[in-house]
Amino acid sequence: MPDTVQLSRRTLLKASAVAGGGFALAATFPVAARANAVSGPQDLNAFITIHPDNTVTIVGKNPEIGQGIKTMLPMLVAEELDADWDSVSVQQADTNAAKYGPQLAGGSFATPMNWIPMRQAGAAARSMLIAAAAQRWGVDAAGLATEPGRVVQPGTRRSATFGELASDAALMEVPDPAGLTLKDQADFRIIGRAIGGVDSPKVVRGEPIFGVDTQLEGMVYAAFERSPVFGAKLKSANLDAAKSQPGVIDAFTVAASPQVELVEGVAVIASNWWLANKARSALEPQWDNGQWASHSTAGYAEAARNAWATGNSDEVFSEKGDVDAAFASADKVLEAEYSYPFLAHVAMEPMNCTALMHEDGTMEMWAPSQTPQGGQQAVAGYLGLEPSQVTVHITRMGGGFGRRLNNDYMVQVAAIAKEMPGTPVQLIWSREDDVRSDYYRPAGWHKLRAALDADGKITGWADHFVTFDLGDGPFNPAAMPAQEFPAKYVDNLKFEQTKLETAVPMGALRAPTSNALAFVMQSFLDEVAHATGKDLPALMLELTDGVAPEPPTQGFVGPQPGFSAPRLQAVTRKVMDMSNWGQPVADGHALGFGFYFSHMGYFAEVVEASLDDRNNPLVHNVWAAGDVGSQIINPFGALNQVEGSIIDGIGQAIQLAVEIEGGAAKQSNFHNYPLPRMPMTPQIHVEWVLSDNAPTGLGEPALPPVIPALTNALFALTGKRVRSLPIDKSLFA
Amino acid sequence: MAFRVTVNGETREIDAPGDMPLLWALRNELGMVGTKFGCGIGMCGACTVHIDGQATRSCSMPLSAVADKDVSTVEALGESPVGQALQQAWLEDDVMQCGYCQAGQLMNATALLNNNPDPTDSEIDAAMQGNICRCACYKRIHAAIARVARDEETANA
Ligand code: FES
Ligand code: FES
Numbered sequence: 001m002p003d004t005v006q007l008s009r010r011t012l013l014k015a016s017a018v019a020g021g022g023f024a025l026a027a028t029f030p031v032a033a034r035a036n037a038v039s040g041p042q043d044l045n046a047f048i049t050i051h052p053d054n055t056v057t058i059v060g061k062n063p064e065i066g067q068g069i070k071t072m073l074p075m076l077v078a079e080e081l082d083a084d085w086d087s088v089s090v091q092q093a094d095t096n097a098a099k100y101g102p103q104l105a106g107g108s109f110a111t112p113m114n115w116i117p118m119r120q121a122g123a124a125a126r127s128m129l130i131a132a133a134a135q136r137w138g139v140d141a142a143g144l145a146t147e148p149g150r151v152v153q154p155g156t157r158r159s160a161t162f163g164e165l166a167s168d169a170a171l172m173e174v175p176d177p178a179g180l181t182l183k184d185q186a187d188f189r190i191i192g193r194a195i196g197g198v199d200s201p202k203v204v205r206g207e208p209i210f211g212v213d214t215q216l217e218g219m220v221y222a223a224f225e226r227s228p229v230f231g232a233k234l235k236s237a238n239l240d241a242a243k244s245q246p247g248v249i250d251a252f253t254v255a256a257s258p259q260v261e262l263v264e265g266v267a268v269i270a271s272n273w274w275l276a277n278k279a280r281s282a283l284e285p286q287w288d289n290g291q292w293a294s295h296s297t298a299g300y301a302e303a304a305r306n307a308w309a310t311g312n313s314d315e316v317f318s319e320k321g322d323v324d325a326a327f328a329s330a331d332k333v334l335e336a337e338y339s340y341p342f343l344a345h346v347a348m349e350p351m352n353c354t355a356l357m358h359e360d361g362t363m364e365m366w367a368p369s370q371t372p373q374g375g376q377q378a379v380a381g382y383l384g385l386e387p388s389q390v391t392v393h394i395t396r397m398g399g400g401f402g403r404r405l406n407n408d409y410m411v412q413v414a415a416i417a418k419e420m421p422g423t424p425v426q427l428i429w430s431r432e433d434d435v436r437s438d439y440y441r442p443a444g445w446h447k448l449r450a451a452l453d454a455d456g457k458i459t460g461w462a463d464h465f466v467t468f469d470l471g472d473g474p475f476n477p478a479a480m481p482a483q484e485f486p487a488k489y490v491d492n493l494k495f496e497q498t499k500l501e502t503a504v505p506m507g508a509l510r511a512p513t514s515n516a517l518a519f520v521m522q523s524f525l526d527e528v529a530h531a532t533g534k535d536l537p538a539l540m541l542e543l544t545d546g547v548a549p550e551p552p553t554q555g556f557v558g559p560q561p562g563f564s565a566p567r568l569q570a571v572t573r574k575v576m577d578m579s580n581w582g583q584p585v586a587d588g589h590a591l592g593f594g595f596y597f598s599h600m601g602y603f604a605e606v607v608e609a610s611l612d613d614r615n616n617p618l619v620h621n622v623w624a625a626g627d628v629g630s631q632i633i634n635p636f637g638a639l640n641q642v643e644g645s646i647i648d649g650i651g652q653a654i655q656l657a658v659e660i661e662g663g664a665a666k667q668s669n670f671h672n673y674p675l676p677r678m679p680m681t682p683q684i685h686v687e688w689v690l691s692d693n694a695p696t697g698l699g700e701p702a703l704p705p706v707i708p709a710l711t712n713a714l715f716a717l718t719g720k721r722v723r724s725l726p727i728d729k730s731l732f733a
Numbered sequence: 734m735a736f737r738v739t740v741n742g743e744t745r746e747i748d749a750p751g752d753m754p755l756l757w758a759l760r761n762e763l764g765m766v767g768t769k770f771g772c773g774i775g776m777c778g779a780c781t782v783h784i785d786g787q788a789t790r791s792c793s794m795p796l797s798a799v800a801d802k803d804v805s806t807v808e809a810l811g812e813s814p815v816g817q818a819l820q821q822a823w824l825e826d827d828v829m830q831c832g833y834c835q836a837g838q839l840m841n842a843t844a845l846l847n848n849n850p851d852p853t854d855s856e857i858d859a860a861m862q863g864n865i866c867r868c869a870c871y872k873r874i875h876a877a878i879a880r881v882a883r884d885e886e887t888a889n890a
Contacts, residue, residue, distance in 0.1 A: 065831060066829075066830035066831025066832065066833075066868050067830070068830070194827065195827075196824055196825075196827040197827065197829065197832070199832065200823070200824055200827070200829055200832065201824060203829060203832035203835050203836075204810075204820040204823050204824060204835065204839060205767075205807070205808070205810070205811060205820070206766075206767020206768070206806065206807030206808045206810070206836045207767070208766045208767070210769075210832075210833060212766070212769075212770070213766040215764055215766065221761065246750055247750075271761070272749065272753070272757055272761040272762060273757060273760075273761055274753055274754060274756075274757035274761070275750075275753070275757075346867060347831075347833075347867060348769075348771055348777075348779065348831060348833040348834050348865070348866070348867040348868070349769070349771075349831070349833045350770065350771075396831075396832070397831060397833075398769070398831050398832070398833025398834075398867075399830075399831040399833060399867050399868060400831075401867075428770070430773060431771065431772045431773055431774070636827040637827075640827065640829075640830050640868075640870060640873070641830075643869065643870070643872050643873075644830055644868045644869040644870065646869075647869035647871065648869055651869075669772055669773075669774055669776060670772050670774070670776035670777055670865060671774065671776055675865050675867060676869060676871075677862045677863075677864075677865060677871075678857075678858050678861045678862050678864070678866075678871040678874065678875060679858040679859075679862050680871075681869075681871040681872055681875065684872060
């Protein structure tokens, strides 16, 4: 038999027998163009294993942060295999770029990237089971079918379980990809079913499955003291004082290594993390803050106002037509200044990582990371090892929200563990460390202008964006797309920007850039709508009327469908319908609308809000219409993501900000970074608009539109325009 | 100093400073990691355990104060009928996303239903507002508690 077959363009399959009569199918998945991975198959281990007792093990290859991927990807495999879901168990893969392609929890990419390859792997295994049955029964494979967990010959009583066929199936030819037909949507038995998380039974019993639950023989705990002022350098610390604290085993300084995100500081090692953390107070570190201690959010805001006052920007990054002429001849000009703050991620499980430097110089890690491959490379680079000498076990994570795309804590624990070969060490950050050492959602400032003609049509659109200079990395969370809506739908456009210098670390927070720009752009468009006697959904429909879907674009991990105006229109109409848009609402309540397209998903949302007697915004109802393609793979996980995103966005709008003061984050824990709590939860009504597009991810796109939907509702209620987040309730006094 | 604490019915000797929070004695001294660290300042509820039946933030409870008390943790939750019913409802309703807060949510919800078997919606909100869920599964947590309360009532009717 040919032992490897190229399935899709780059997916490779390999079959083998398993001791005791089982059948294993190994798979090597496509490596995205951007991933720094070795190409070609190596060390193929089982991806799908069919055991003689008819149970099936499927490898979950991507990191689980609560987005449901460890359940969802195996559902795709099991569907085409036609397995009985109750007999499927899921095993978490280790980090291996060569074998699995990108193992990434971020960007809502996993669904579009895996929709076809996962199903192909399952279909290949199924066809080999059918071939085995055909051979055993001496019949034509084309006349056989599958029922969950078994091959049957329709019209006869012949039937054999996958387990019974497994050892024969292992000897069958691995199928030619051209001959594999994937199921019709109408025939799905697992995809589309509400299926609970595969790890959930362990979670409710308190079993150790999170990164911070890792326990190893002889393990010690580390806490890390770093400067609260970003960019500061360590002058001195009293290591001896820390070492004399109860339970403390060691204390030593760690040098910075900026290219792998390692900051300077002091590691304190103890037999118990609380003791290590407590001993930090004896260190009395002295820091050289350099120029950075003068930095503050207020200072950045002042710089933004100065940039606007002078009108000088660093660059024009998007321009068409003649914007000056459009404003000179406008019937009406609107102008508004919008801003939003830094935000922290505050994943529920604080940053942590466990590492063991083996005596032979190789490293083993237990890492709650959204990008374990990136962490593996950073640690290998830092230690002067090959990535293959750094074993990275992927643990379940208590949330990610983008924080764990940066692997600074992985390198930090590696820097500590390399000082103590043979001893496993678990680094844990306090919540204060977590809030004050984040890669924040960038703050930003926009001065927007719109020129309207006598018919209320937008003839000119301009933004002077004040943001931060974050260099030229592959992804810049402080950038604004040159085509930011409605750029393509106006004739005269100018987007320019001023970039501020900073040492504040910034990164991707759930729906990066979109979580801020949706607020700014959908609010200002709401201003335009009101100025022209329309409402925002009507304006959105008008702007995109008759616009054809755009051709696919090259995205971060491959080709992505282009923006489709008809999909915008469909979700907008749907949510208007769901929320009885335009009809009277309860006294003292008002509705607001927001739309946003992000991460390939289209969401239109309507918020019903009021103010309590102390002018605090209350959200009563949220209606959300979403289009993420032809199929909701797991309705449980999908709804959970949308509900969570909506509450997350409401929390950001109403009460969350990290302020930089004296070069450091002022907030530190939940008392001054008050996440939403249960009583804030509105009624949430979600409906799907299914469209003829491959399914895309849901970790992010439902968040951005809820923020402007809320602030637009507050405008409808009070006539006061929220132009700065979080909402300042004194506006309504 | 050694403290004697009863954890899930078993008497354990813990040799640690008396000001060490129960949370860290459980996690790092006893290796019972079901109880979670979220904030360390009593603001999130991830570390909730029962002490003599009352929901308590173990991050803010010094070891010296729990000597000779009865501590029960999520690892023993399934042994109580209410705890078991809530675990079941959590799975049936697919309550969780990341799951990190859920041990604390379940411990707090169990204490709520033990004290008040038939809470109103606002009583559920009030009792649960000390427990943060960063993933914001609040709608489902609330619904699962209300359902268990309803089912128990039906069962007892
Ligand atoms: S860890 Fe105890 S309340 Fe947050
Ligand atoms: S489920 Fe993630 S914090 Fe609650």
